[in-house]
Amino acid sequence: MTWLSAVPAITIAVLVLLLPGALLAWGLRARGFALFALAPVMSVSLIAVAAVAGPVLGYSWSIVPVAVLAGLATAMAWAARKVLARTWPDETGRRRFDRRFYSAVAGVALGALIIGARLLFVFGSPDSISQTFDNIFHLNAIQYIYQTGQASSLTIGGMTGIPFYPAAWHAFAALVGQLSGASIPVAVNAANLAIGALVWPLGCVYFCQQVFGQKMHAALLTGVLSAGFGAFPILMVDFGVLYPNLLSIALLPGVLALGVQTLGLSKVPDFSRPVTGMALILAVPGISIAHPSTTMAFLVFLLPALCYLYIRAARRWRASWPASRRPFLLWTLLLLAGATVFTVLWDVLRPPADAAFWPPIHSYRRAIFEILTSSPMARPPAVLLTAFLVVGLVVLARRRKTWWILGLFAVASILFILVSGFHPGDLRNFATGTWYNDSFRLAALLPAATLLPAAAGAIWLWEWCRRCLWRPLRAKLIDAGTPAARRRTAASAAGFSVIALTVIALLAQSGSMDYSAGRARINYQLRPDSQLLTADERAILGDLDRIVPPDSIIAANPWNGSALAYALADRKTLQLHVLSPISADDAIIYSGLRDANTNPAVCPAVRNLNVRYVLDFGTEEVNDGSHPTPGLMNLEAAGVVTLVEQRGDAALYRLTACR
Structure with missing residues (x-):
């Protein structure tokens, strides 16, 4: 774009x-x-x-x-x-x-x-x-x-x-x-x-x-x-x-x-x-x-x-x-x-x-x-x-x-x-x-x-330069010059002001500004190892609106960036933010969804929340956090989901258990 x-x-x-x-x-x-x-x-x-x-x-x-x-x-x-x-x-x-x-x-x-x-x-x-x-x-x-x-x-x-x-x-x-x-x-x-x-x-x-x-x-x-x-x-x-x-x-x-x-x-x-x-x-x-x-x-x-x-x-x-x-x-x-x-x-x-x-x-x-x-x-x-x-x-x-x-x-x-x-x-x-x-x-x-x-200092220095350096020189040029020379002198004054302002602007951008801009840019780059969303994970989120029905809830660990399915694809996850309160049904799914075929408490929680899909964005969390959700791991091997889309290590699953 x-x-x-x-x-x-x-x-x-x-x-x-x-x-x-x-x-x-x-x-x-x-x-x-x-x-x-x-x-x-x-x-x-x-x-x-x-x-x-x-x-x-x-x-x-x-x-x-x-x-x-x-x-x-x-x-x-x-x-x-x-x-x-x-x-x-x-x-x-x-x-x-x-x-x-x-x-x-x-x-x-x-x-x-x-x-x-x-x-x-x-x-x-x-x-x-x-x-x-x-x-x-x-x-x-x-x-x-x-x-x-x-x-x-x-x-x-x-x-x-x-x-x-x-x-x-x-x-x-x-x-x-x-x-x-x-x-x-x-x-x-x-x-x-x-x-x-x-x-x-x-x-x-x-x-x-x-x-x-x-x-x-x-x-x-x-x-x-x-x-x-x-x-x-x-x-x-x-x-x-x-x-x-x-x-x-x-x-x-x-x-x-x-x-x-x-x-x-x-x-x-x-x-x-x-x-x-x-x-x-x-x-x-x-x-x-x-x-x-x-x-x-x-x-x-x-x-x-x-x-x-x-x-x-x-x-x-x-x-x-x-x-x-x-x-x-x-x-x-x-x-x-x-x-x-x-x-x-x-x-x-x-x-x-x-x-x-x-x-x-x-x-x-x-x-x-x-x-x-x-x-x-x-x-x-x-x-x-x-x-x-x-x-x-x-x-x-x-x-x-x-x-x-x-x-x-x-x-x-x-x-x-x-x-x-x-x-x-x-x-x-x-x-x-x-x-x-x-x-x-x-x-x-x-x-x-x-x-x-800082402005007071800049204004004082500017006025000092104009008063002590430029005005005496300008007076000599005007006294010695023709009307055309005087006009050129006035134009030169404007030109010098523009040059001086340009130099100040360029110098003001060195040091702290250069570093700050370069440092901030890193956080906006979409890379294979980005901390919140990798390129693969964002690609999957970009496809959610055509795969996942609007009324379906997605089970996901919000700490790995999957909660952004809400903002980027208009599809809700169990938690819309890492600090959102966790209900009893949420806790059951986070801890035991992979046991849906054997744990009788899981399917009622799934139906109460209308969970029909799962996002697996791995275990790497923003700010190097550690908030494991064991119930969302190894779901395919447990036989409770089928793979819908995979990009690298990121995957979207459809929940097949609890039907």
Whole structure:
């Protein structure tokens, strides 16, 4: 299959991420670049809320409830903004399409092209799948949505017997598959391509605009830098795979940009403060249902900014104390109340202790080195990003107004140091248990915190070169030249900018990015020895829909990849995931199907479950697991099955016993 044939699915993924949210952002009076930057944030919220409401209101999952909700939310947002505008005029919303808009779009386009090319390389083929543990759940969950008609986070966990699972990514991927008619693997890759190559650079450029202003070169540099982190987005399509984290972290910069505006720290706010607060409230459901841990990252990342504002205000209140006692007391009480709520959320929104079992991976010294060199999880150093980061930290440290950015970077760094370099204990569990004490998840959050300091360094170096090197030379050339020479000088300036930007883009791709892309590509290759599905096993799954009747259940060990018969062929196995609960009948078949002719307990279990076929994919399991199912071995020799199809060591059998 070629990528050209996947263009419709990719196009639909982009449109689903942009159109519903753009309508809602328009209702909030977002204009110019903000209209596009906030579109994915709002779209995911609309998708997530519409999905959760499905079981309550009784409709099946499709694009229709998303469109209806988008229309209703837009009307309500427009009306609310009109009411608020009477007290808080919103002049900032008049920003339109100008040179700053086009430079921001160009920056996003640069990041999208680079990240898109990397992801195409990683995926290899549009219908490839990640050969990793969690992908069994993610792919089968989309088929579960198709069959149940529900994409709610409160129902999708029914596939594995859990009450809640963050399912915004699954709802989005299911929409891509429904609207494009693409297979589940193609829909998944199209969805992830749109998330990584569009949502992430959009949010990064918008975040930096809010903090540093709408400088043209800043937008271009930020777009290039967004594509230079080996830890995101590639790490989330490599390890796990953690597709919900991919979506939630891609949304994080855009939501942080709204947080910065709400706190009044933006240089170019797009809304009045109340409207920004409303936009932030509308954005929270999306990032939270995509993955709650990223919501906690958002809160803790903004904590230094909040402390900075409080300290600055306290100094101002002290200067006029008699008149400022009440505001000081009010804001202190609000801060304490917020800290209490945050502490409760920090304790509640975390997995069970037995699920947060990931150990530290190296020393705290190594963790510090990896943070400064943008090379977490033992990746090669990103030399250019390191230079930009060091310069940026110095620049930000010299400006008191930007100290909160240093605090944001410090918080993310401390979390990564604790999770990867400290021994298990109460401190580590309290600080990083929200992320399962998993170094990979916190490593993927580092780029969102590193972006601002690195961008600050890149912008400062660019402006220094232009001020100290190019402008004096340009002045001499203009003074000595003719009008034609002046025009050539201007053209040369543009040419040098393009060359410099190209060099930065190429250098940013060396080291960590090269390694990350090559490492991730291995997990998407279909080989004779692939860990989850071999080439022979996938070939058999490709034939199931024409051999196995839709109502038949297939006996198989889910740990060897055979459970993917559900996602890839729409045929159910005993367990749809390795963590699905095992019934008494399941246990009888797993332990004794080969004894069906002699064990009287087997045939009633077979009939209860309507088991008519068996998949034998051998004993090699994903993640080198060991979960033997002796009842499914040597079936042909036991005389209970007949061979239907065999590819290498993989075989499909028809159950002949128990008739």
